[in-house]
Amino acid sequence: KVHPLSFEQRLSLIRNKVGRRLLEIMLKKQSNLAVAAVSFVIFNSINLILYEDVTTSEELLSIANEVGPQICILKTHMDIIQDWTESVSEKLVHLAKLHHFLIFEDRKFADIGNTVELQLTGGIFHIAQWADIVNAHIIAGPGTIQALSRSAEHCGILLLAQMSSKGNLAVQEYTQKALEFAQQYEDAVFGFISLGCIGDPNFLYFTPGVKLEGGGDSLGQQYTDPKTVIAIQGSDVAIVGRGIIQSSNRREAASTYRKACWDAYLQRLEE
Ligand code: BMP
Numbered sequence: 346k347v348h349p350l351s352f353e354q355r356l357s358l359i360r361n362k363v364g365r366r367l368l369e370i371m372l373k374k375q376s377n378l379a380v381a382a383v384s385f386v387i388f389n390s391i392n393l394i395l396y397e398d399v400t401t402s403e404e405l406l407s408i409a410n411e412v413g414p415q416i417c418i419l420k421t422h423m424d425i426i427q428d429w430t431e432s433v434s435e436k437l438v439h440l441a442k443l444h445h446f447l448i449f450e451d452r453k454f455a456d457i458g459n460t461v462e463l464q465l466t467g468g469i470f471h472i473a474q475w476a477d478i479v480n481a482h483i484i485a486g487p488g489t490i491q492a493l494s495r496s497a498e499h500c501g502i503l504l505l506a507q508m509s510s511k512g513n514l515a516v517q518e519y520t521q522k523a524l525e526f527a528q529q530y531e532d533a534v535f536g537f538i539s540l541g542c543i544g545d546p547n548f549l550y551f552t553p554g555v556k557l558e559g560g561g562d563s564l565g566q567q568y569t570d571p572k573t574v575i576a577i578q579g580s581d582v583a584i585v586g587r588g589i590i591q592s593s594n595r596r597e598a599a600s601t602y603r604k605a606c607w608d609a610y611l612q613r614l615e616e
Contacts, residue, residue: 378585381584382590406440481502494530506520512565528547539580572608
């Protein structure tokens with residue numbers, strides 16, 4: 346299913362303007378790396394937290410600044426930040442402009458349209474005001490997508506078509522359904538969270554669960570290396586969390602991953 350088209354050629358196929366803006370950033374920075382600002386928690390033997398990371402806004406912003414020059418996207422989980430205020434989003438947007446990356450809030454909307462609309466625009470997070478990209482599960486039907494595209498016209502949408510975790514239910518018919526939904530809402534939806542290309546070059550494919558060493562974690566995450574994900578499975582953007590976040594030198598790790606991911610893309614073009 347992997348198609349032979351370059352990012353330059355895909356530019357004219359992507360209908361959503363955020364998707365095209367992303368491609369332009371990717372080409373300019375030669376980066377198809379997204380960093381996930383994820384938290385990791387280490388418990389001791391009696392289940393007390395020994396160590397936590399990326400749960401303060403200070404840490405989130407410092408990660409954005411460290412990895413910013415290497416990435417096309419910073420993927421956030423705003424609801425794991427313990428001291429979120431509107432000024433955090435303002436500072437994030439500032440860093441995104443400075444380093445030329447897009448902000449992807451990984452909220453995974455999954456409810457009926459009416460609720461999703463409130464979650465996107467309201468609460469204390471006001472996601473629609475600062476996120477360039479948001480994502481949605483398709484479990485509740487197209488109303489979720491309609492709500493997102495109606496109340497955040499400037500946001501691009503990604504649908505979850507496949508997942509990286511063990512035992513997940515996003516397979517076969519479900520994955521096909523995600524593709525159909527995206528094709529129906531092509532002005533708003535420009536890509537998928539998936540394990541690789543699922544067949545249509547008019548969309549971009551974003552793959553989480555990427556780590557150079559492979560392996561997994563104790564809660565079902567399954568890692569694949571960048572080369573397999575991009576050169577063989579045909580994904581476009583690798584999403585890397587702990588592979589970079591847990592490194593003692595995040596700048597260097599981000600640079601290593603950027604090169605590995607871009608080389609894998611170039612390799613795919615040659616084949
Ligand atoms: P890590 O590389 O540390 O495992 O982080 C993966 C990131 O991608 C996390 O933010 C997680 O929420 C997200 N993710 C995933 O791992 N698998 C999926 O199928 C979908 C995701 O959004």
